[in-house]
Amino acid sequence: MQKRFLLLGSLFFLGITFGTAQWTQKKGTGYYKLGAWFLEADQHYTDKGLLDPNATRGIFVTSLYGRHGITDKITLVGYIPFTSVYQNEQTFTSGNPGQPGEVVNSIGDIDLAVEVQILKRPKWVLATSLTLGIPSGNNSGGSDGSYQTGDGEFNQILKVLAGTSFKIAKHSFYAKGSVGVNNRSNGFSDEIRLGLETGSQVFKNKFLLLVRLNTIQSFYNGSLSAENSNGSIFANNVEVTNLGGEINYFLTKKWSASFGYSIPLSGKNIYKAPALAGGIAYKL
Amino acid sequence: MYKKILFFISFLLYLSCIGTDVTDDYVDPTLRITSPQIISIKVGQKFQFTAKYFDTSGTQIENPNLIWTVSPPDALTIDDSGFATATSDGDATIQVSVVTALGNTISAETSFTISKAVTVITETTTTTTDTGTTTTVSNTNTSTTSSNTSTLTDTGSTTSTSTTGTGTTTTDPDSTTNTSTTTEVEEPVVTETTTTTTDTETTTTVSNTNTSTTGSNTSTLTDTGSTTSTSTTGTGTTTTDPDSTTNTSTTTVDNDVVVTAPQSYQGTIQTTSSYKLTGSYEYGLNDAGQLVLDIAGDYEASTALPGLYVYLSNNPNSTSGSYEIAEVTVFNGAHSYTLPSSIDISDYKYILYWCKPFNVKVGDSTIF
The missing domain is CATH 2.60.40.1080 (Immunoglobulin-like)
Known part of the structure; x- marks a missing residue:
């Protein structure tokens, strides 16, 4: 579940702040972002999708995200997270000994991806991407192995992405959608990932407002369970549907700052908590 | 712009500080x-x-x-x-x-x-009778009176017996023969063997005295060792021959404190969360005297539960001060946990199933 902490944030805050339905970078251009996101949860969705309490855990991720066009149709993407996972100190009203707070800092799972533009038309574009989730994080951190900054397995996410732009009352909008399959190893269940996003630039194009709805659904075809892997189960059979928004403020033509907020609408085996994010981006 | 960036990052860092969770673990004393x-x-x-x-x-x-x-x-x-x-x-x-x-x-x-206390007495009395004999005493009267007296002193028995015989004087004044015959019936000599049983508090002595020469005798038990006197009477039979009596009296006593130490408790584990956790159990001593928590075959726990542990506790809301039995590795069916001899069956009141990573109770059961 700890790894799935990461999903709650990364689902939303890795997005690039394009104002149009352009999926790949042009050759020699790029987008680079120093970001951070945070959430703290004292409840979680159970395997039945119900809510149960838990000791308060938080995660703070500082990340470097970059995408660079090596051709007009091929973009390389990289994401390097630096993750801090913590749990609150546990105390009792009686004064009896509790459990001290704990924190684990580690690099997380690095994502490397290549995006390929398949079709491009004036009003829409079609692309595909392959993301490799490198198990560079710690999947057994902390005193009990549950302070995970990675799931310890090799993710391979194949996505198809489509986008379009349109106008409503002479105001320009864009919309994007994606369908992806995450082929997971080491006994983890495979996943399907769906995403929708729409946004528009406002206030003389100084701000970009966008809304995202993402979901992850499990195929439940993995073999991991509490019976055979008490630690890794945190990251298996996870489902979540998340709704969030983001405000991007263009400081200059190249620099922008963002602030995002998202909440899980439903889920299984995942913490329930809103996520906050911010970042500074540079557009080359 | 850099100040804005710095402020923003500082704000996010502030949010990630480790805090404190406070659990109300109050229970009635x-x-x-x-x-x-x-x-x-x-x-x-x-x-x-x-x-x-x-x-x-x-x-x-x-x-x-x-x-x-x-x-x-x-x-x-x-x-x-x-x-x-x-x-x-x-x-x-x-x-x-x-x-x-x-x-x-x-x-x-x-x-x-x-x-009341009761004592077990097994009493065996053996009576030995001196063989009865007939003693004939003859004496000669040397006097000229018409009567004489003979005295028998039987030194062979435990009791002296005397008898007087009378005779007839013959016509011959110089010679009188007087013969008297005395038959002595000797009293039986009783030899008793008494078995004494001692209760847990004091010694109880049984004395048996044969007071008659008839064919039966009585033994009397007086238990002066307990706070309540108990008496019993036994009877025996004397045979006419071969002159022996056996008298046996038996009284029953139970010296044990009757206790019923609870040897086992039965109950049902129930979920206190949204995770499936159910099953019946028996908590008690096995044939080898070991304290065992036996989970029955109807036990079932969600395999989505991470870091699940089972505890014995006296607080249903806390594992502080509890005994951690083991990490749960069986999620379906019968299994058991053998507890160390240092734990008494009455030491803990609750069984807790606790998710360690979440630090939250998943299920429990009240043992007694």
């Missing part, structure tokens, strides 16, 4: 009689009562100031340590109380029956 539960005890017997006091967090308080009382007061005597002696028969109640840190008095009690 409890006082528990932990000595085996008595069904019955006999007058004169002694028993050590014990009790444990747990405070508002379920933590056992060492050496509490326990106050022991008896109802009715003359049923037993009991000292400050809970050591009791039964003094009279009837129903009785032992109550123990303690004053909590908040000044309240809490108590616990146990009731049982006190019965």
Whole structure:
């Protein structure tokens, strides 16, 4: 579940702040972002999708995200997270000994991806991407192995992405959608990932407002369970549907700052908590 | 712009500070009689009562100031340590109380029956009879009177017997022959063998005295060793020949305190969360005398539960001060946990299933 902490944030805050339905970078251009996101949860969705309490855990991720066009149709993407996972100190009203707070800092799972533009038309574009989730994080951190900054397995996410732009009352909008399959190893269940996003630039194009709805659904075809892997189960059979928004403020033509907020609408085996994010981006 | 960036990052860092979760672990203080539960005890017997006091967090308080009382007061005597002696028969109640840190008095009690003591006596009496003989005494009367007296002194028996015979004087004045015959019936000589049984408190002596020469005798038991006198009578038969008597009397006594230490408890584990966790169990001593938690075949737990552990605790809301039995590795079907000998069956009141990473209770059961 700890790894799935990461999903709650990364689902939303890795997005690039394009104002149009352009999926790949042009050759020699790029987008680079120093970001951070945070959430703290004292409840979680159970395997039945119900809510149960838990000791308060938080995660703070500082990340470097970059995408660079090596051709007009091929973009390389990289994401390097630096993750801090913590749990609150546990105390009792009686004064009896509790459990001290704990924190684990580690690099997380690095994502490397290549995006390929398949079709491009004036009003829409079609692309595909392959993301490799490198198990560079710690999947057994902390005193009990549950302070995970990675799931310890090799993710391979194949996505198809489509986008379009349109106008409503002479105001320009864009919309994007994606369908992806995450082929997971080491006994983890495979996943399907769906995403929708729409946004528009406002206030003389100084701000970009966008809304995202993402979901992850499990195929439940993995073999991991509490019976055979008490630690890794945190990251298996996870489902979540998340709704969030983001405000991007263009400081200059190249620099922008963002602030995002998202909440899980439903889920299984995942913490329930809103996520906050911010970042500074540079557009080359 | 850089100040804005710095402010923004500082704000996010502030959000990630480790805080404190506070769990309310209050439970009502409890006082528990932990000595085996008595069904019955006999007058004169002694028993050590014990009790444990747990405070508002379920933590056992060492050496509490326990106050022991008896109802009715003359049923037993009991000292400050809970050591009791039964003094009279009837129903009785032992109550123990303690004053909590908040000044309240809490108590616990146990009731049982006190019965009269009975002693087992196996008595064997052997009577040996001196063979009865007929002694003929002849003497010669040397006097000229018409009568004479003969005296028989039988030194061969344990009892002297004398008899007087009379004779007839013949016409010959110079010679009188007087013959008297005496038949002596000798009293039986009784040799008794007495078996004495000693009860747990004092020695009870049985004395058996044969007081008659008739064919039966009576033995009387007087038990002066217990607080209640018990007597019994046995009868024997003397045969006419070969002059022996065997007398046996038997009385039954039970020297044990009848107790019923709870040997096992049965219950059901129930989920306290949204995770599936259910199953029945038996908690008690096995044939080898080991304390065992036997989970039955109807047990089932969600395999989505990470870091699940099972505990014994005196606080249903906390694992602080509890005993961690084991990490749960069986999620379906029967299995068991053998507990160390240092744990008594009455030491813990609750079984807890606890998710360690979430630090939250998933299920529980109240043992007693």
